[in-house]
Amino acid sequence: MIVDPASTPQRDVYKLLIGSVVPRPIGFVSTVSTEGVFNLAPFSFFNAVCGDPPMVCFAISHRDPSKDTARNVAATREFVVNIVSEEIAEKMNLTSGDYAQGVDEFAVAGLTPVASEAVRAPRVAESPVSMECRVVQMIDLSPKPAGTDLVIGEVVRFHVKDEIVENFRIDPDKLKAIARMGGNEYSRSRDRFELIRPKV
Ligand SMILES: Cc1cc2nc3c(=O)[nH]c(=O)nc-3n(C[C@H](O)[C@H](O)[C@H](O)COP(=O)(O)O)c2cc1C
Numbered sequence: 001m002i003v004d005p006a007s008t009p010q011r012d013v014y015k016l017l018i019g020s021v022v023p024r025p026i027g028f029v030s031t032v033s034t035e036g037v038f039n040l041a042p043f044s045f046f047n048a049v050c051g052d053p054p055m056v057c058f059a060i061s062h063r064d065p066s067k068d069t070a071r072n073v074a075a076t077r078e079f080v081v082n083i084v085s086e087e088i089a090e091k092m093n094l095t096s097g098d099y100a101q102g103v104d105e106f107a108v109a110g111l112t113p114v115a116s117e118a119v120r121a122p123r124v125a126e127s128p129v130s131m132e133c134r135v136v137q138m139i140d141l142s143p144k145p146a147g148t149d150l151v152i153g154e155v156v157r158f159h160v161k162d163e164i165v166e167n168f169r170i171d172p173d174k175l176k177a178i179a180r181m182g183g184n185e186y187s188r189s190r191d192r193f194e195l196i197r198p199k200v
Contacts, residue, residue: 029042
């Protein structure tokens with residue numbers, strides 16, 4: 001099968017993309033509006049993109065009106081990325097509903113907002129790792145309806161639960177991160193194997 005996205009329905013192209021790029025890590029992004037309303041939503045167009053300084057990115061699909069996360073990030077230039085463990089998978093999913101602007105998804109999902117140190121957006125108490133971020137760049141990648149705004153943020157504070165980390169190494173069996181597959185499927189991070197890089 002060979003597909004030219006330019007002559008293929010967007011829905012099918014999207015299915016190919018999200019079915020192929022798997023498993024996708026999930027950035028559970030908390031923000032606060034200029035009116036002070038907390039917001040929380042998952043994004044699987046998410047990854048780490050720079051080591052020094054540490055940076056992450058995620059992409060928000062266009063919508064009219066804009067998703068709350070897009071509006072809040074553009075207005076405040078700050079956000080927190082929380083990692084989703086198996087324990088909070090269902091709560092994460094609850095926050096992804098199309099709630100009206102002004103709805104606090106922390107309350108919807110029964111998750112606990114905790115004040116951050118360096119940014120106004122709160123972090124998720126139940127997440128094993130949270131990263132406080134300041135926006136480096138926000139890039140509108142495409143004007144099309146299914147285009148996205150790519151948000152790149154510098155991590156200015158890490159919060160890591162003491163019981164999952166030793167000497168800065170996070171134990172994946174304790175982190176229990178989940179990831180997004182195509183459709184409505186998720187994967188756990190339990191089935192792992194090791195490969196040693198060649199020393200050339
Ligand atoms: C696991 C998961 C991953 C998602 N990934 C994205 C994503 O990468 N980009 C996006 O725009 N929406 C994504 N969504 C949908 C948003 O979470 C959803 O539109 C949410 O309501 C946005 O919330 P907001 O309006 O409060 O910002 C995802 C949903 C789920 C459940």
